[in-house]
Amino acid sequence: MALVELRGVCKSFRKGDETITPLDEVDLDIEAGDFVSLMGPSGTGKSTLLNLVSGIDRPDAGTIRVAGTEVTKLSRGKLADWRAANLGYIFQTHNLIPVLTAYENVELPTLLLKMSGTQRRQRVELALEAVGLSDRADHYPRQLSGGQEQRVGIARAIVAHPKVVVADEPTGSLDTDTSEQVQVLLQRLNKELDITLLMVTHDTDAAKIASRQLVLDRGKFIEVGLDETSAVS
Incomplete structure (x- = not known):
């Protein structure tokens, strides 16, 4: 059984009189130790997918299992406990608490x-x-640079030894040099600590550090190779 397993997952939103369906009966397997990057045009449901996998949001239909637990069946109270023990989240804008030290934020x-x-x-x-x-x-x-703040955010995501770490545009707010440093760090954590990563990114260079590259378009996943990734906008 895959570490992360999505089967027939659907998610729709209302925008005025229009119904938007970013995820349409999608299936996805992520094995333990995988590093998966997810690209696609804006508004195609990439961040929605992260929120579903992490239990922040619920699908309209389908099942999501992480480490054998069917996340879609957990109550809100049990979800909070499950998330604390099993999932780490890396944000684009760090989301550190300014009155806490790096140590306290990670703790x-x-x-x-x-x-x-x-x-x-x-x-x-x-x-x-x-x-x-x-x-x-x-x-x-x-007192920290933007890159250091993001590294604190990454440390916070891995401190509880989660089964899965999801990252939403982790290099999106960084300059080129700092972005490259964070990419190297994520790749090292995946390989040396065997951390399973699911990363949303618009950065084609960042996408290429992953062992698998997926594109989400029109509610479906397309698996691409390293050369094809550069053609994704």
Whole structure:
């Protein structure tokens, strides 16, 4: 069984008098250790897919299973607990809390889990070390560069050792050099720590670092090769 499994997933929205269906009976399998990039024109449902996989939103039809759990059947209360233990989320705009240090921002997901203070400290220290920011643990977001803020966001996403990490345009707000650094970091985390990643991106260079490249268009997935990715707008 795949780590992430979508079967017949549909999602529609109303926009005025029009019904928009970004996801139309889609199927998708993501194996443990995969790094999948998802591209496609704006408005095609890429971020919607991330929200469905993470349980933030629910499909109109179909099933979503992550690590054997049917996410679509969980209650709102159980979803919060499930998400804390199984899923990490990397945002485009970092979403750090400005009054907390890097250490405290990374620690936040662990506060939702049953672990001792020693375990939390070990997890946070390992996560900051993994992204190369051990020496910035006591810094506040305003004292960090944009790239460092994003690395703190990545550390926060992996600190609880989630089954899956989803990333929504993780390089979208970064300059070219910093974007390349974050790409290298994500690729290293996938290969060295065996972290399963599902990443939405408009950046064709970022898409190519993934082991699989998908395009979402007209409610369907199209799997493309490295050379074809450059043709996607």
